[in-house]
Amino acid sequence: MNVAPATSTSELGKTVCAAIVIFMIFTPLNATESITVVSWGGAAQKAHEDGYFHSFEEVTGIEIQVTEYNGGLAQIRAQVESGNVNWDLVSVESQDKVIGCDEGLLEVLDDLELPDGPDGTPAEEDYLEGSLSDCSVGTITWSTIIAYNANSFETDPPTTMADFFDLEKFPGKRGIRRIPEVNLEFALIADGVPVDEVYDTLSTDEGVDQAFAKLDSIKDFLVIWEAGAQPPQLLADQEVLMTTAYNGRIFNAQTVEKQPFVIIWDGQVRDYGQWVIVAGSPNLKNARRFLQHVALSSSLAGVANRISYGPVRRSAWDLVDKHIPTGIDMRPHMPTHPDNSKNVLTSDAEWWADHKDELTERFSAWLSK
Amino acid sequence: MKPQNYSERRGRWIPIMLVAPLVAFIGVTFIAPLGSMLKESVYDAEVANTLPGTVALLTQTWDRESLPSEEIYRKLASELIERSTEDRSVIGKVANRVNRLVPGTRSVWGKTARKLKNIEASDFRATLIDIDDRWEELELWHGIRQAGQKFSSRNYLHALDLEVSDEGNVVRVEEEKRAYVTLYLRTFYVAVTVTILCLLLGYPIANAIANASPTVSKILLILVLIPFWTSLLARTSSWIVLLQGQGVINDILVAIGWVQDDQRLSLMYNMFGTLVAMTQILLPFMVLPIYSVLNSMPPSYMRAAASLGANPIQAFTRVYWPQSLPGVYAGSLLVFILALGYYITPALVGGTKGQLISNMIAYHINNNNWGLGAAISMIVLVSVMLLYLLFDRWIGINKLKLS
Secondary structure (H helix, E strand, O other): OOOHHHHHHHHHHHHHHHHHHHHHHHHHHHOOOEEEEEEOOHHHHHHHHHHHHHHHHHHHOOEEEEEEOOOOOHHHHHHHHHOOOOOOEEEEOHHHHHHHHHOOOEOOOOOOOOOOOOOOOOHHHHEOOOOEEOOEEEEEEEEEEEEEEHHHOOOOOOOOHHHHOOOOOOOOOEEEEOOOOOHHHHHHHHOOOOHHHHHHHHOOHHHHHHHHHHHHOOHHHEEEEOOOOHHHHHHHOOOOOEEEEEHHHHHHHHHOOOOOEEEEEEEEEEEEEEEEEEOOOOOHHHHHHHHHHHOOHHHHHHHHOOOOOEEOEHHHHHHOOEOOOOOOEOHHHOOOOHHHOOOEEEOOHHHHHHHHHHHHHHHHHHHOO | OOOOOHHHHHHHHHHHHHHHHHHHHHHHHHHHHHHHHHHHHHEOOHHHHHOHHHHHHHHHOOOOOOOOOHHHHHHHHHHHHHHHHHOOHHHHHHHHHHHHHOOOOHHHHHHHHHHHOOOOOOOHHHHHHHHOHHHHOHHHHHHHHHHOOOEOOHHHHHHOOEEEOOOOOEEEOOHHHOOHHHHHHHHHHHHHHHHHHHHHHHHHHHHHHHHOOHHHHHHHHHHHHHHHHOOHHHHHHHHHHHHOOOOHHHHHHHHOOOOOHHHOOOOOOOHHHHHHHHHHHHHHHHHHHHHHHHHOOOOHHHHHHHHOOOOHHHHHHHHHHHHHHHHHHHHHHHHHHHHHOOOHHHHHHOHHHOOOHHHHHHHHHHOOOHHHHHHHHHHHHHHHHHHHHHHHHHOOHHHOOOO
């Protein structure tokens, strides 16, 4: 009884030693270069991985370590300020790109050479306006839209942004995200403010009051969501009549899960998905190579053929074709398709970087009253 | 005193040595962060250190009623150019601080710093206003002056929906901007209600477990513990499945005809859902301390009460209940304090009113506003400590019994 533990301890010791020796022998052989890429998880991340992560690994031999996060600059800031940077590339929201770039949390990329489009268009002309910046390289266009479950309407379904706020015509609950971004824009669009005047209107106190008053008119019927996975669930359960949602999530539910969901493209608020490099990235050279790979039209189309997030380069549009898992035509599902783009607002990241603190407080105050 | 022998002296040191690691651990992981949090909430030297000259001039020479002098504009311009050449990130941090005081001015800074580098200016006031007309706004200069104070109570004022008016008085902010006081009150209301509900539901269960036969009490105890071991998110999601409009409870009510299909009950996305889910999740913290106290109470006391002529109600109120109080206090304190810090459950099932004060703390920490996050946390911490002191004064902390 008292001998056995001694034996097992020494055996354990041997095993550990052996493991260390083996590890030391094999590590140099396996020490391929790698980069750490941080994204949001879910169907969209899968589309990026299949769309171009794997081809990057094949072409360069650089291994990609994928990590997930929930947005925000807190983790990037902690790494940069402690000087212990272990993320290389991060997919960030537009306003975080602006703030992070101003605060020196992100590498400046103004000297990064991006490949021309397949038709020879130089990168600067090929990218949609606003999808390239000093600190970021865009990948996809995505939109926040209104969606509903066709089973909830026998006749006359809603078709416009104004319908989302019309409780008389469409009595029932509405889902919105627990942040002021996009919701204030939606409220003004529904109130008849033309999309090109939305941010000018919001820059005045009266404009902000107008947006909150419009939201107030449906407040008693609001269901608040936090994560992008919730809206499709709320619609599937018919817990809400309509909800704001990310267009790719609804597309995924429509095609992969065969849900009878419908998107109202009117008044969509469009934004860009962007890659940034964390300042002080230990693999800066390889991270920049990654961005050059992302910029290939084939990479962008690789994503667009897996989820309905459109490419940010005009030249990649011609490569958008069939949805790889189901074979349906991707183009009519893209937020950038002409039929869907009749009334579009592009989110103004600079404006939100200026006003986010103030409006988030007011929005929470409004919600909790 | 008789001289201490070796073993006695050693006997005194051993307990101290044994607790030393814990004391060190608490010092490093609890006391030190608390101290630094307290400091964060009142001290911020970012603006003062980046623009020392400008801040000094604004404090000493500016009349605060008209635009600052050309000298101040020139000083600001030179400090902006100098600092942004050394380290491009510091201007962003200043912008961040000032934007909190004067919303909508963040982008002024980066833009001005970039453009100034390519301009040979003589009249700096005109040049700055030309770059961005927000340099003509008094409010922005007030913001810079205020942000330049290293020590300030602005985070605490902000966290209590107060501000310093132009006349220098502390006043409440405009009605539609008041965010925090409602949230503290709601958080306390939720915590108190959940504690009462847990007590009403938990006491009979604890009593049943303590007095049932060993087999039954084991089964009951397991039933209390299994949810306790289950992930918080899983339990919250299960409540969504049960409570939602097309959920299990509504389906059953419709099936047995108590509720019309088009008039399903709103059981969640309101306060009801929050209270139900939080009560269920926190119930074990009430049941276990009460159970452990009841379990160690000799059954002979109740028999004695009965044999002395007390009816069951008298026996309960005068013998059983008073003896169970240490468990009730402990359970209530545990549930109350845990409920104060909850935010995932209310956020998921609480609807528009599901935001509690912890959500705002998390928001500000994530957005690098450590000062405000720390101030809110300190206000919550101090309120809890006051309640604890009141509890000690009225009831006595030594009456608390966890097992």
